[in-house]
Amino acid sequence: MSVSVAKQGYKLGHGHDEHDHEQVIYEETRDMRLLGFVLFLCSDVVLFSSFIFAYIYLRTTVAPIWPPMVGGHQLPRLDTAFAAVNSVVLFGSGVTMHYALENWKHGTRSKYNLFMGLTILLGAMFLGGQAYEYAHAQIGGWAGNTFGASFFTLTGMHGFHVFVGVIFLAVLWWQSSRAVYDHERFFGLTAGTLYWHFVDVIWVALFFLFYLW
């Protein structure tokens, strides 16, 4: 708090009318929400980390070979090429999200709309790709073996986060069209961007663990 108090003290050294007071309320609320949101993402990281730990544990200390044997023969590896393309889609959406936020800050609304729309579209495409992959993965299903259990649980949780993210961004898009945010006050967009990048980063780990390892 000492930092924010110092900032406000500095800002309001010139006097304090109603607008300044309201600005300080906005900034304090925004700072608190931002910190709270980042803490929420941290605890979400622990959720993923626990399942990643479970996957590594089952793979390295329990299974004699990986992919594990089922019914006398070894399960196939996952389709890395397809997942790589799908990953590019998701990472691309991270880039467009970044430009969406930057354009919002600069007030270039048409570009903001373009990039926001692209982000949502790419997010939805990633989900579609994942659905396709789920339908074609030959690893015995969610409840079949530990490979399927860890793969479908982790990517499913991630996919759920992407799904929530797509809805989150759509709501933000709608809100920004209804002038909920302006070019100085856009906490919702900041939170949405943070969340979207968080989903991206989790996917980096999952892509490495399931497709490259």
Next chain:
Amino acid sequence: MATIAPGVKTGPYHAVLDHIHPEPTSFIRKYIFSIDHKVIGIQYMITGGLFFLIAGMLAEVIRYTLLQPNGQMGISAATYNQVYSMHGSAMVWMVIIPLVTGAFGNFVMPLQIGARDVAFPWLNLLAFWMFPVAGIILFSSFLVGAPDAGWTEYPPISLQGPPGTTMWCIAIFLIGISSTLTGINFIVTIYKMRAPGMTLTRMPLFVWAQFATAGLSFIATTALAAALLALFCERVFGVPFYDPSRGGSPVLWQHMFWFYSHPAVYIMILPAFGIVSEVLPTFSRKPIFGYKMIAFSSVAIALLGFSVWAHHMFTSGMVPWLQLPFMIITMVIAIPTGVKIFSWMATLWGGSIRWTTPMLFATGFLITFTCGGLTGFFLAAVPADYHEHGTYFVVAHFHYVLYGGSVMGLFAGVYYWWPKMTGRMYNEAMGQWHFWITFIAFNCTFMPMHWLGLMGMPRRVPIYDPSPWYVFWNQFASISSFVLAGSMLLFAYNLWSSFRSGKIAGPNPWGARTLEWMISSPAPYYNFKKIPAVLATPYDFGNPLPYLGLEAAEGATEATPTHSSHPVPTY
């Protein structure tokens, strides 16, 4: 908004909270779905108290069964399994964790930092209401067959357990979410909403303890959520994580579970440390010894607490080279804990001690918690643990730290802050009787368990060696535990009669110096008419109070001087 004092930042601090919302008038918004942290704190206390009653009765069922060595005291062995599993689960998740964080954290912490509420009052409301829902789900599992694999619910037994085990997963998952939300809320509150001038090292030690606890809650609890989610999926959808016959591993559960549940023991004890750190200086009328060391040792315990979980698993078939680091780090935790114990003893040394009820409980805490800490040190040693694992020695150990530690700390806290919650005093003599009966009966209940455990009596089994020595000490422990339960009646009656017709307490009956005692009792809806500025730690007994700009509470005592009667300190 002018310069308040040298060294205190100027500006319209607390702009968010300077705005006083109108107090709600409808009964429901005021007492049921309130967003006021004090009401939510008291709601936690009442709900946790009710669950304490139920979980305590389950404990008495256990002790009643153990009156006879043959397990023929009325309940079947299967029911016995359900009873001790539910006793442990309820005490950990529905009683101690919500009481130390939800109840005391909510009621006391915002007052102590000079805030008008927590950072996210609506989130607080949501987190609270998950708690009774989770409790009801947990206890209703008795209707379909309660979980029976102990509070730790190790697979594969928990995979084969009754349907209630699934409800257990849901209930603990819910309370875990609640605990995570509370942790996030408290960190933001403490980090962002302290009164101006209250630097981190001027915070009351209870706030430090809540800060460290909140960090543990929001990091560790989602690890438990993952473990529970996997157990739930395995039980309901057959997804193999833990079943060894399908490539899973029961030891995986133990890792995931203890990665949460070891930090959870610090979630349960750190706030009690905080309570004791408030009570001891107040009733010794001396500055607390080693303020910074007590504060930082809370954080050290929280950090170390993440790297010791596998000491619960020395006998689980872990690789041997991992046992040594886990043993050493576990023992290292004794250092920050010892720093606290010695600082508290040094605080008492040479103080003008007043033996009030909260002070008795705080010193009782010192004794019993230290015993529990020492046996924890034995259990951390791998060879000793091989002998003691799964015996009553472990039961004795964790009841010394959880009952002799957390619950004694909670009693100290209830008696200490009761006047602030209700504005009324309780019967001091009855409170002291409560302490002495609790202290003696507690030790008589749990001390013999050390000996029984060392002689090899296993936990979680209703049948034991029928030789007279075992029977005598079990009956001794059981009868003592009935007395311990009986002392709760005294406690309940005392609080009830105080609530009905207790003497009016006034704002500061103890002559304490933290901020919550600077306002009237019970604390008004908005807490502080004006947010005060803070110049120093609150523990410098003998110096003027380190607060400025505080409007004195109505009927302030000599311990609540207004700033006009004291010169501004020059530090």
